Amino acid sequence: MNTMFTRGPSLPHRTVLALCLSILLILVDHRLDGFAAVKVYLNSLVSPIQYLASLPGQMLSASANRLVSHQQLVAENARLTLQAARMQEKLQRFELLKSENDRLRTLLGSPVRPDAQIMVAELMAVDNNPFSHQIVIDKGAIHGVYESQSVLDDKGIVGQIMEVGTTTSRVLLIADITHAIPLRIARNNVRLVASGSGQLDELFVEHVPHSADIQVGDELVSSGLGNVFPEGYPAAKITSIVRDESRPFAQVRARPMAQLDRLKYLLLLWPSDAPVQPVFDGQGES
Missing domain, CATH: 2.40.10.340 (Rod shape-determining protein MreC, domain 1)
Structure with missing residues (x-):
């Protein structure tokens, strides 16, 4: 039994026709910019889909950035803590040296007979x-x-x-x-x-x-x-x-x-x- 859908150009002819129409549309869009308004509507239509499609990646990226920032803060805090401990140790040594220096100055200034x-x-x-x-x-x-x-x-x-x-x-x-x-x-x-x-x-x-x-x-x-x-x-x-x-x-x-x-x-x-x-x-x- 033949139906109306079996009639028409063959598949190769259809492919050639589609290619020709595509080239024609590209030339018209390039030369005359005739599809500018259509592209605006299409972009507006597709934008929410693009946003939803990119949302998981953005969330993963934000989470990774937060994790990296937290790790950086922890590392920076550890570095500053170590630096503060080293500075405190140096300060204690400087205080000790100052105290010993003062003691030596006092010692050398103690009364000694000139002939000794x-x-x-x-x-x-x-x-x-x-x-x-x-x-x-x-x-x-x-x-x-x-x-x-x-x-x-x-x-x-x-x-x-x-x-x-x-x-x-x-x-x-x-x-x-x-x-x-x-x-x-x-x-x-x-x-x-x-x-x-x-x-x-x-x-x-x-x-x-x-x-x-x-x-x-x-x-x-x-x-x-x-x-x-x-x-x-x-x-x-x-x-x-x-x-x-x-x-x-x-x-x-x-x-x-x-x-x-x-x-x-x-x-x-x-x-x-x-x-x-x-x-x-x-x-x-x-």
Whole structure:
């Protein structure tokens, strides 16, 4: 049975006809711009479809951007946190250096007799024996350190060298119970002897007669006797006096001028009659 749809040009003829019409429409649009209004309507019609088609991609892109931004913020925050920690650490080191520099300036400005040479030493260790007050410093025989040499800080007398190694030395503090130092009262030159009490903040002033002219607050300085500590260096300050007539002598206590519980930098003294001379390794000489 034949129908009307079976009649007409063949498929190749139809293809050629479609191509010809397409070329004709392209030429008309190019030369005469006859489809401008149609293209506007078509674009308006297709725009919502294009928007809907591009919406998933835009959403994925926005989500990816947010994720990247969040990751960048996290990384930037971590970097800034690390940078702040490093700056804080540097600031702490600068504060420490400033403090140590101030201490050294004070130390070098401490009273030293003109005929004495000095060298700055640093504390290395503290004796952990509770019945002994000794420290170790970083200067030894190669620097000219000798036994019984005087050791000071920026406040006053600390002690004397008791053992000398090649590069280190051991210092016996004036607060040690085995140590005694001849002193005099700066106010009136009354001569006394102070011995260690075993406490870093206290000395015993021995054999003080009840009639001695001594007062709380008197400053005690080295007398120069015994040929250990040069004369005139501050050593202690009288803190208490008990005159009990039932005892042969007054009970006198003094506080060391040196800060024995917080030593860091120390001064080694070489008086003019020292048995050896200092050997300086880049330090100044006074």
